Amino acid sequence: MVSALDRLASPVVNPLRDPRDKRLPRIAGPSGIVIFGVTGDLARKKLMPAIYDLANRGLLPPGFALVGFARRDWTNENFARIVHDAVREHARTPFSEDVWRHLSEGFRFVQGAFDDDDAFDTLAATLLDLDRVRGTGGNHAFYFSIPPGAFPVVLKQLRRSGLCEPHGEEWRRVVIEKPFGHDLRSAQELNDLVGEVFPEPSVFRIDHYLGKETVQNLLALRFANQLYEPIWNNNYVDHVQITQAEDIGVGGRAGYYDGIGAARDVIQNHLLQLMALTAMEEPVTFRPNDLRREKVKILSAVQLPKDLASGTARGQYAGGWQGASKVLGYLEEDGISPTSGTETYAAVKLLIGNRRWAGVPFYLRTGKRLGKRVSEIAVVFKRAPHLPFSRSDTEELGSNMLVIRVQPDEGVTIRFGSKVPGPSMEVRDVSMDFSYGQSFTEASPEAYERLILDVLLGEPSLFPQDREVELSWEILDPVEKLWARAGAKLEQYPPGSWGPPSADAMMAKDGRRWRRP
């Protein structure tokens, strides 16, 4: 979709890259990645398998290097073993000894703590050695898979050791995961902090939803087709529901989650990005700047409802039976204080102040221990102003909807009314469906593969920039302040349900209700 083919790292034209040559894969140039926090879940389940899959697809350069940095007392071989196990367990492409062998020759491990000057000097020496021996060309990406509290010290070390400084035509990039701060002020501080060490074009913020095929398909659907654009506005759209639900609880992530909550964890990043892509105006081209310009524009037009309290809802999951297992409530989980005021469910109503969307509410909701794992965007259309059918015949008729299923079962559905077979003219809703089919095929790259490759290629379109992050916090901050003032006693909802009663009340007040995804 967002083709990186028309953008080269250097302005010189490569005679072997004809723009008409769509087969030609865009292989990353000589490079390597350093992962801080390499012992964490993300590295093991997503990053290492993604790197292997990229190598298996032939998209990594020969001589690619992966450096792990952690406190463990590991040798290079121990580290290779860890990566090997992670890859065997989580990679999406079949395992190839050859690919593995060549890839693993570029693995290195540096032991150290973040405040350890010597360790970072060793890291610098290791990278120089990799340049010499593996040919990584001085191009290194630093992946921060670490808690935000550790950012300042690691950044300081990267600056002190000179690792953030590229020489000549080299590049040095930093990759950071959400959360991008805790609120607007901390986000700005974080941006400033990172910005002191890496210029903005070298900063890549991962919102892995943007790497998903279906999310990119949203742009294709809207802008490649004539069919949808005429109805994509407040003349025809009644409201939009954006949902991200998980059926699991906090589990082992309690330490991270408490104090953050569902709204900061999901709404601030994934759901606002999805909203931006759904609502934005058509970009002039799909070049990164044009795309981001539209996203910033739409995010700056988002407004909160005047009556904030009735336009938001939150809750915590209680204990009980969910899908054949007995589960603990949030306040009973390990590591969670029984007086915690962190929400595991958050819903918020947003409006957009522009001609296209005035009067169309966007309802965003997310939660843990909900009915099932699903992410989707449902554009719900207005009902026809006049129905020539009798009331009873159209009682079962709902609203037309266009639903983009982000995960699982990626695809697009349109719901519309159709005549029920039989002697009378009864109308009922049916679905017209387009599905990507199998979601675990090796053919379609996983989000992290796509994003890591784009980091190595220096292709920024799929990464939110600092202004987007700040605008997202500007939207969420008032909600968080409201909730902080409202106290720490939250409504409970049964596990496996679709949220607390206040969420339904929020919709009912507007004469609407939540879709069952």
Add this chain to the structure above:
Amino acid sequence: MIIDLPSTTSSKINRAMLDLREQGGSIALSRVLTLVIVTEDGQSEDPIAAANAASFEHPCRVIVVARGARRASPRMDAQIRVGGDAGASEVIVLRLYGSLVDHGASVVTPLLLADSPVVVWWPGEAPEVPADDPIGILGDRRITDANSAKRPIAQLAKRRETYRPGDTDIAWTRITRWRGLLAATLDQPPHEKVTEVTVAGSADSPSTDLLAAWLAWALRCPAKRVKAPAKSGPGVHSVVLARRGGNIALVRPEGVTAELTMANQPERLISLPRRTLRECLAEELRRLDADDIYADVLLKGLPMVNAGSSAKGATPARGARTAKAPAAKAPASAARSRTTRGKRSADTPAEPAAPTTRRRRRAEPEPVAPATSDGAVEPAAAAARS
């Protein structure tokens, strides 16, 4: 699920497909294209397996036209495979016998999916002019495989003569990774001009010819296509891009791992195995418009490749330079090929080849001694033959 329909007609097959959908519930997978595979009875399982594998990326309806015995009474046996037996697609295998063998188009037409593009693939022997073939006419895209012909290089020359937009050949698909790696080397500084290109591969590898042709056409510099050392196995062996500041060499000595060497950089290894059929097919199905680059390389690039005329063929490791032979003629008296298996070369350059020694090769029919004395390709001569 497999459903056999012996002695059947296309409309009965259509009826069966509809029944399947109604009884089994919609499989809810949209089909993005129809893939028609034209092959001989008994050679269809490998292509079907490749199509099933590719179907995860491109859910499609696969119609296999398997030509059986001509000396039988006209009959069509069909087999429908859906669900687990067919990947993410539905497969309809049509076995044709008797005079029906030549009328594949008439049985295929009713089974083509509405609106969707049609891709026709000949995994084995392909017609003279795919675009004029009765089934080929139905296709928006036509895929052939020069490698599976008895005389691959000659086949490639024929593809060149009969090219129409929408044609591609899997010999071209096989080198995509090579091309990607080579393009990536030129992405990096120093951005010096390439002065000469040498591509080595096995004598009957049309992929090697196309690789040399692409480089010649894209880089606008002299390009040599030479024969690789005999033990290097099939396919492309090496590419050397000569530059003033130092050569770029990508060498794959044994068909599995490639070595990339550039000036001022350490030698780097990368896995570069020969591509499987399923990978090639998945790539082919990704774009359904005409491949302009393939057209340019086939029509304009191939004639730009000079014939190398050294006795054994240059190997980049030794940096041997091959002497240039005049493009349109290889002198009959030029040095004989001294391959380790003692093939004798053909005398007239115009004749693409007379098969001489039978060489044991993987999945290839008769091998061929190439046109010129040292084994380099002579596309201009081959074209001149017609």
